[in-house]
Every structure is written in structure tokens, then in C-alpha cells.
Amino acid sequence: MAEPYTQPSINDFGPVKVPKDHVFVLGDNRLESADSREFGPIPIRSIIGRADVIVYPLNHLKWL
Template identity: 70%
Template sequence: MTINWKKVWLIILIVILSFAALILLFFQTFGFYRVSGTSMEPSLKNGGTVTLLKWDHSPKPGEIIVFSHGSYHFIKRVVAIEGDTVEGKNNTVYVNKKPLKEEYLKTKPSFQDFGPVKVPENAVFVLSDNRTNSLDSRDMGPIVKDKIRGVLIAY
């Protein structure tokens, strides 16, 4: 029995190219970021790693996103979407005049009043879970969806 080396090398080449294509697809679909800072505590810990789905640029309220602002990437929670009006008063966030239920927070954060802000088309309003000392839409304004890198799927 003779070995057809052309077929063997063709199979090896196909396996290598398939593996390379899968790796490329994986990294085009998923992103990995290291949490830097305490702005999302208690949900995300400083130094932890998060995984996001890069293709999702239409997050829903309550989801955590990664977005770029200037030369930095931020990880924040979406609290309002386009068309919503968001306001913070007396340490409570209101979306469309209804108090926001934030079960993900262990303690109610204290923060300065803000708004009301109507979220423009093609944008979201984000807040940190730890609102005492953090940059979010209260400072940066609503986040345009083009700046969203993805929605967290594992943290």
C-alpha cells in the first residue's frame, strides 16, 4: 500500500485552514476585557475578566456593555434606551417617570440629582453600579450605539 502524500498534505492544509478560520471567527464574535476600577462593584470586581458578544450593539436596559469614549474603554450598565427619559433624584433613578428596579445592587447608591435627559435616537444611557465616584452618562452624555463594543455575556 502506498501513501498518497498529496492527499495527506491536502488534508493537513484543510485542517489547519479550518482551525485558523474558527479562531478568527471566535475572536470576531467574542471579546475579553479586564475590569479596571471599582465603578461596577458589586457586580464586577476590579481585576476580573469579562466576556462580551461583539455583534450585539442594541443592548436592553439592565445589560452591561463595553463602549469606547475617547481613547478609553468603559464597562457600564444600560439603564435607558433611545426615546426614554431618565432622571435621578433623591438617590433614585427614574426611567419614564417610573423608579428603576435595580435588583443587581446590594445597597442603594447615593448620588447627585441629574436630568431629566431624553435619550436620543441610536443611543443608550449608562450608569455605573457604584455611582459615588464614577464616569458614566451623567458626565459623558448618552452613548451612541456606534461606540458600543459589545454586551457582556459572562462576568
């Protein structure tokens, strides 16, 4: 995924193959996040929450 707004040191973790029925999650604070870069792809069946609203940026505020 192209993310020109991130610093190269936190953007470069190489290509990743995500198995079927899994997701690759990234934290919003890349320097401090424990995410799929550390733990690998997550089985979809392990996800127990859901997003209900987008709050930022404010011009994209909406209920999902």
C-alpha cells in the same frame, strides 16, 4: 428611573432626553463612576462589548 435604594445625592441628575440610536449608561459605583451623567448619551455604534452572564444577585445567576 425610580431607584429608591440609592442615596438622593447620587440619584438626582434631572431628566435626560436620549437621542435615537443612543443609550444612557450608569456605573454601579455612582460616587466614583464616569458615565453618561458626565459624558452624555453614548451612540450605540460605539458599544463594542456585550453582556454574557448575570452574576449578581446570585439568585438571578444566568447566561444571556
